[in-house]
Amino acid sequence: xxxxxxxxxxxxxxxxxxxxxxxxxPDADSWHALAGAALEGAGDGAGGAARGAPGMPDGFxxxxxxxxxxxxxxxxxxxxxxxxxxxxxxxEGA
Amino acid sequence: MTAYHxxxxxxxxxxxxxxxxxxxRSADPAVAAAARRxxxxxxxxxxxxxxxxxxxxxxxxxxxPAASGEPRRTVFDAEQRTRLPGRKVRAEGDGPTxxxxxxxxxxxxxxxxxxxxxxxxxxxxxxxxLPLDATVHYDREYGNAFWNGEQMxxxxxxxxxxxDFTLPVDVIGHELAHGVTQYTANLxxxxxxxxxxxxxxxxxGTLVKQYALGQTAEEADWLIGAGLLTDRVRGVALxxxxxxxxxxxxxxxxxxxxxxxxxxxxxTAADNGGVHINSGIPxxxxxxxxxxxxxxxxxxxxxxxxxxxxxxxxxxxxxxATFARLTVAxxxxxFGDDGAETEAVLKxxxxxxxxxxx
Numbered sequence: 001x002x003x004x005x006x007x008x009x010x011x012x013x014x015x016x017x018x019x020x021x022x023x024x025x026p027d028a029d030s031w032h033a034l035a036g037a038a039l040e041g042a043g044d045g046a047g048g049a050a051r052g053a054p055g056m057p058d059g060f061x062x063x064x065x066x067x068x069x070x071x072x073x074x075x076x077x078x079x080x081x082x083x084x085x086x087x088x089x090x091x092e093g094a
Numbered sequence: 095m096t097a098y099h100x101x102x103x104x105x106x107x108x109x110x111x112x113x114x115x116x117x118x119r120s121a122d123p124a125v126a127a128a129a130r131r132x133x134x135x136x137x138x139x140x141x142x143x144x145x146x147x148x149x150x151x152x153x154x155x156x157x158x159p160a161a162s163g164e165p166r167r168t169v170f171d172a173e174q175r176t177r178l179p180g181r182k183v184r185a186e187g188d189g190p191t192x193x194x195x196x197x198x199x200x201x202x203x204x205x206x207x208x209x210x211x212x213x214x215x216x217x218x219x220x221x222x223x224l225p226l227d228a229t230v231h232y233d234r235e236y237g238n239a240f241w242n243g244e245q246m247x248x249x250x251x252x253x254x255x256x257x258d259f260t261l262p263v264d265v266i267g268h269e270l271a272h273g274v275t276q277y278t279a280n281l282x283x284x285x286x287x288x289x290x291x292x293x294x295x296x297x298x299g300t301l302v303k304q305y306a307l308g309q310t311a312e313e314a315d316w317l318i319g320a321g322l323l324t325d326r327v328r329g330v331a332l333x334x335x336x337x338x339x340x341x342x343x344x345x346x347x348x349x350x351x352x353x354x355x356x357x358x359x360x361x362t363a364a365d366n367g368g369v370h371i372n373s374g375i376p377x378x379x380x381x382x383x384x385x386x387x388x389x390x391x392x393x394x395x396x397x398x399x400x401x402x403x404x405x406x407x408x409x410x411x412x413x414x415a416t417f418a419r420l421t422v423a424x425x426x427x428x429f430g431d432d433g434a435e436t437e438a439v440l441k442x443x444x445x446x447x448x449x450x451x452x
Contacts (some may be wrong), residue, residue: 030274
């Protein structure tokens with residue numbers, strides 16, 4: 001599974017991208033579970049409400065792509081799973 | 095290590111330590127006094143203060159001071175979590191805590207409150223004494239600050255690229271100015287009105303810093319976020335109003351993408367249509383008008399911008415040209431047709447390629 005995160009906006013307005021390929025990783029299962037939960041969150045009110053809508057001033061906007069399927073969310077409308085996934089990918093990804 | 099977009103490099107970093115703390119200990123008494131003005135929290139001075147506007151500036155037509163005329167600040171600590179507002183750590187009138195981040199946030203809220211009240215006669219963000227709440231230590235390694243519609247939120251930075259977001263006082267002013275915009279013109283946060291929203295926050299953010307330091311337009315650095323980048327980054331700040339596009343140029347961070355002129359306007363879907371990118375154009379127009387007029391930028395250029403923001407004619411979806419025309423009208427109304435102010439504003443917009451006729 002390939003998980004990509006693109007972060008835009010923020011006070012600095014500096015774009016940041018990172019990706020994680022879970023193939024062969026010992027923690028692949030936890031990545032799959034987290035990615036699944038993050039995509040699921042995109043369909044409900046919490047994550048979905050922000051789709052296409054401008055975020056709050058200086059909030060981060062995110063594009064999360066999992067095996068080609070992309071969801072968008074913006075602060076403060078991130079589910080816990082989305083928040084954890086984006087910070088983990090940006091921290092550990094390449 | 096994750097990748098930032100677009101690699102390049104050029105110049106060296108200056109990372110000033112905490113601006114106000116340092117300046118308050120400056121050997122230059124004028125600089126030290128100005129810095130202390132924002133740091134000082136004692137009630138004795140506060141009660142002695144009079145409600146005066148800056149000499150030579152007529153009072154703003156609206157937003158006259160409400161009864162209080164005193165800030166009502168509260169700083170909260172999110173303790174590295176994301177729940178807002180977090181634990182209350184310093185309330186109005188409390189002495190400094192052992193946490194420099196809390197104290198900087200408190201002082202920065204005060205400095206911003208002072209500019210709006212003393213210069214523009216505006217009592218807090220809403221013009222009616224709104225309490226000022228700020229949360230620090232938001233999330234872990236959070237390289238950002240934002241206004242969530244009700245309060246300011248500051249991260250500690252990732253330590254790699256960004257330091258503590260309470261370090262530059264103009265960042266605090268920038269976030270509070272988003273609140274002022276929300277309560278006045280309420281510019282939409284996308285495309286050109288979004289870039290205007292951003293620019294207005296940079297304008298009043300830098301004016302908070304210039305006012306606190308007592309700087310003239312010539313003395314000011316016109317940088318947004320000076321001192322925020324770590325010494326591992328090649329750059330001086332996040333944005334330059336004087337020379338948009340030159341604030342940083344780093345192999346990890348990329349190059350400052352801001353244009354200074356309309357011909358270089360960046361069309362993009364990212365960042366709500368490039369609100370932090372194209373703000374360079376109105377930012378530079380303000381810089382040009384302010385430096386053409388000279389003296390304290392908050393007195394004339396700042397007053398004109400404030401008049402437009404609060405005058406009731408600026409629509410939520412205004413584009414650059416609409417905003418520019420309104421600044422010309424505001425300059426005429428306040429300073430007269432033949433004034434240097436009107437001429438400076440016309441020339442500034444013309445230089446950045448934004449039409450003021452039509």
